Amino acid sequence: MKLQLLILFCLFTVIVQEVSAQYPEARISPDNQEIYFCFPFTKGMDLISVSRQISVDKIMNDTVWAYANRKQFDKFTRPGYDITILPHPGDAPGVIMRDRIELSDATRTVWNFYPTYEAYEAIMTDFQTLYPSLCRVQNIGTLASGRKLLVVKISDNAADDEAEPEFFYSSSMHGDETTGYVLMLHLIEYLLQNYGTDPEVTNLVDNMEIYICPLANPDGTYYGGNSSVSGARRFNANFVDLNRNYPDPAEGDHPDGNAWQPETVAFMNFAEQRSFVAGANFHGGIEVVNYPWDTWSRQTADNSWWVMVSREYADTCQAHSPSWYMDDLDNGITNGYAWYRITGGRQDYMNYFRRCREVTIEISATKMVAAAQLPDYWNYNYRSMLNLMKQATYGFRGSVTDQISGLPVQAKITLAGHDADNSEVYSSALHGDFYRPVKAGTYTLQVSAPCYHTQTFSNLTIGDFSAFTQNIELIPSAGVTTSGVTHITSGSATCGGGVICEGGSPVTARGVCWGTSVNPSLSGQHTLDGSGAGSFISLISGLSASTTYYAR
8 A cells, every 4th residue: 555655645736746846936925825846865964963954854765855834945046055945744624624513421422523623622622521520621721712721630530630641642733634633532532531431541530640732733734714624734824833832941932033932832831830740742744743842962860761652653553454554664663863854843852851752653644634534533643642651650759848838849850870961850849749751760859959968768679560659758958047256346247148948938037136145036136138039148236345145
């Protein structure tokens, strides 16, 4: 089948090349603000430089596929690249749409259609209506178009924020890559309908907080109008590639030269509010699991874990699909940089800045598969989706609390001699719970927090697909210091000190207590020298000569 497809593609490419050569102006009308094209990947080509000019989609068989907005394309074509303009993947006439979907907790939906935008909003609302205790819908941002960035939370007590690992699936930040969009809707219904009857699903929902955003770029997906996904575009309404628009560990805040887009800001704010352990972002155009880093050539600290998890996803897909599925590049997996470098990607942002183990999954070679094929892709992938969610429950886990008060402490969890490039994790401020997925091995765990003594746990051995629970009570350290008394005169002296840490509550006043008793207190003489952490200087006045005073 792949050979037949390759022959058809080659014939199609020849036809397109002929049309492009003869009628280039006809291929790019003034209204075409997003161009899809390909060109040969020649020896010596500086792909990093190329990627800064256009949005590279994929590289296969010595060919580069890419997108560009009109300004980018006009600039990129000046050096004389051998460019072939291609039909846009989002132009899919005859796509099956539905504007009304009757969800039921008793009947399973056949997800062989694409919803209109209004139907999408209604579906998301219906999930919460049908399963109010298991499901909550959150709008994390409304775009200028009025379209919303909707996220579903699924858990046994969805209205509560519990001490459980948080997992995040999102799809279609490239608006014309729509397979994952419908599969995420299918996954939401699958989890909700099977809770309480399917042990695997019940265990996930009972012991995790699962967040799913089916459509991360609604303006791109419904670029042609709310009634159809035909006409979908990769970029957002401002013709910006959202997967090049995030802060980058290597290239800084704005690697693409654009301001952060509304979608980018919404997802960054959402991630900052949560404590995601792991997740995945679904794309299309090839079939492969792409793991970090995208921006650096060096491996992550957890490269062996990433290979294991990526291989599990791809292998499980292959076991439940035709022989041609999910076997691109290294038999279905790839390191991002080894494939081609991108900067400003969501994956690296989530891993480096938010410490969430997020992976990019290219789920279908055809970006907008025929609606009738969507159930097939669901069957290829849903077991892998469940397996990936389980990975957030494995590894080191536990809670960090104050030994005296018992209150949760936000602490840094480090695997000594192993962690690098922000692979450490933090316990949550709300519950003190932490989760650190890791490959099987023996590790040294260090737990540290301001105002507390660091604790070290050595020779902790853990296996793959298993959890190791380590609860920690941190011992508070000294929070304040007092400096020596200086500049002593017959009536005054200078003292001071420092607030090293504020503990659990802000310091509203600081200063020194002084008097003739050995342990002066606030009930006697004292100074007020500002608030918060930091050093301060106190002036003690009104002293009497030949008198012994104490300050603290």
